Amino acid sequence: xxxxxxxxxxxxxxxxxxxxxxxxxxxxxxxxxxxxxxxxxxxxxxxxxxxxxxxxxxxxxxxxxxxxxxxxxxxxxxxxxxxxxxxxxxxxxxxxxxxxxxxxxxxxxxxxxxxxxxxxxxxxxxxxxxxxxxxxxxxxxxxxxxxxxxxxxxxxxxxxxxxxxxxxxxxxxxxxxxxxxxxxxxxxxxxxxxxxxxxxxxxxxxx
Amino acid sequence: xxxxxxxxxxxxxxxxxxxxxxxxxxxxxxxxxxxxxxxxxxxxxxxxxxxxxxxxxxxxxxxxxxxxxxxxxxxxxxxxxxxxxxxxxxxxxxxxxxxxxxxxxxxxxxxxxxxxxxxxxxxxxxxxxxxxxxxxxxxxxxxxxxxxxxxxxxxxxxxxxxxxxxxxxxxxxxxxxxxxxxxxxxxxxxxxxxxxxxxxxxxxxxxxxxxxxxxxxxxxxxxxxxxxxxx
Numbered sequence: 001x002x003x004x005x006x007x008x009x010x011x012x013x014x015x016x017x018x019x020x021x022x023x024x025x026x027x028x029x030x031x032x033x034x035x036x037x038x039x040x041x042x043x044x045x046x047x048x049x050x051x052x053x054x055x056x057x058x059x060x061x062x063x064x065x066x067x068x069x070x071x072x073x074x075x076x077x078x079x080x081x082x083x084x085x086x087x088x089x090x091x092x093x094x095x096x097x098x099x100x101x102x103x104x105x106x107x108x109x110x111x112x113x114x115x116x117x118x119x120x121x122x123x124x125x126x127x128x129x130x131x132x133x134x135x136x137x138x139x140x141x142x143x144x145x146x147x148x149x150x151x152x153x154x155x156x157x158x159x160x161x162x163x164x165x166x167x168x169x170x171x172x173x174x175x176x177x178x179x180x181x182x183x184x185x186x187x188x189x190x191x192x193x194x195x196x197x198x199x200x201x202x203x204x205x206x207x
Numbered sequence: 208x209x210x211x212x213x214x215x216x217x218x219x220x221x222x223x224x225x226x227x228x229x230x231x232x233x234x235x236x237x238x239x240x241x242x243x244x245x246x247x248x249x250x251x252x253x254x255x256x257x258x259x260x261x262x263x264x265x266x267x268x269x270x271x272x273x274x275x276x277x278x279x280x281x282x283x284x285x286x287x288x289x290x291x292x293x294x295x296x297x298x299x300x301x302x303x304x305x306x307x308x309x310x311x312x313x314x315x316x317x318x319x320x321x322x323x324x325x326x327x328x329x330x331x332x333x334x335x336x337x338x339x340x341x342x343x344x345x346x347x348x349x350x351x352x353x354x355x356x357x358x359x360x361x362x363x364x365x366x367x368x369x370x371x372x373x374x375x376x377x378x379x380x381x382x383x384x385x386x387x388x389x390x391x392x393x394x395x396x397x398x399x400x401x402x403x404x405x406x407x408x409x410x411x412x413x414x415x416x417x418x419x420x421x422x423x424x425x426x427x428x429x430x431x432x433x434x435x436x437x438x
Contacts, residue, residue: 045334046334047330047333047334072333073330073333073334074333074334074335074336074337074338075336077336078334079334079335080330082327082331084327086325086327086328086331088328088331089328089350090349090350099332099335099337099345100336103335103336103337103341104336145335146334146335149334149336
């Protein structure tokens with residue numbers, strides 16, 4: 001499973017973009033704030049449209065400006081983990097976890113809810129409302145929700161951003177296990193050097 | 208208390224207003240979503256036209272409805288030929304007039320509520336495999352419920368008070384289009400009916416107040432989880 005990414009976005013004042021190849025593992029995308037790291041992830045996910053370039057992940061071409069390929073985000077099968085977890089506030093934890101699972105084609109699912117709940121230690125949170133979760137708990141639920149949607153890869157945007165040191169460690173361990181045990185390719189945005197050193201199998205610097 | 212005829216007037220008012228808001232709801236949600244989430248040319252004009260009933264004299268709305276939905280109107284004649292639906296001098300006309308007058312208030316309440324839904328949640332739903340329509344149904348719409356409830360109650364209260372457009376378009380027919388305000392107006396034309404007017408007016412005040420209190424209570428509820436608030 002490999003990333004072959006080349007995305008460009010023209011903004012009024014400057015261009016944002018990234019061009020890289022990476023063969024699986026956890027690729028840390030780093031760079032100063034304002035370098036457009038989040039925009040790059042959003043372009044890969046299809047949430048914003050690049051002006052030029054292509055997005056290929058494994059065998060699949062998800063975007064290719066020249067060939068006029070633009071797969072909508074819901075069919076890209078990229079699990080996005082946002083800095084702010086972004087759980088659905090009107091659904092309890094279990095319903096959040098199952099949101100993408102239920103939408104995924106059975107053949108695309110590669111993890112069952114029980115496995116994910118066990119893997120991330122979510123068993124005692126299932127009946128809770130998102131608002132009542134700590135930052136670390138919410139982030140683990142968000143990771144579980146992304147894993148259960150049957151993604152071909154994960155996109156993580158500063159998933160430890162809002163967390164205190166104890167919670168950071170708890171979430172970081174989960175991410176390492178996803179990298180090593182589940183072997184999901186991950187694109188991981190951060191500007192924290194320690195985090196990058198501990199998690200990265202490849203590193204890419206923007207800006 | 209109220210006489211049999213007067214109860215009948217109250218029942219007709221509730222029925223006409225209820226049908227009016229239910230009929231206006233789908234259109235209100237669609238327009239609110241369009242105004243809140245979609246950029247398109249001529250948006251300011253659409254927004255303006257929706258708000259016209261709020262600022263135009265109701266009699267003008269009634270007259271426009273008469274032109275469009277009257278028996279010889281471009282829409283009214285077809286509805287009559289194809290479905291046998293008539294509006295003039297019929298309770299459906301009173302409901303249509305009330306719906307048009309309530310529409311701007313309803314669109315406004317729902318639009319504010321949709322705008323308050325974090326679009327990033329919709330983005331999250333998309334990455335999890337939900338298309339636009341499913342995202343709307345499972346994320347945007349449920350999170351807009353407080354605004355929709357407010358719109359229903361507000362539209363209902365507005366419809367109960369509808370007078371000018373109704374009397375112009377649907378007429379003042381006892382038992383058919385004579386809702387509370389029209390009945391009060393009719394009684395005011397008759398000398399010595401002060402007591403009847405007072406009873407009907409009191410009923411109007413009670414119903415409107417009940418609607419407003421209900422809206423207040425409903426919007427304060429419907430939150431998700433402890434200490435959560437949506438509006």
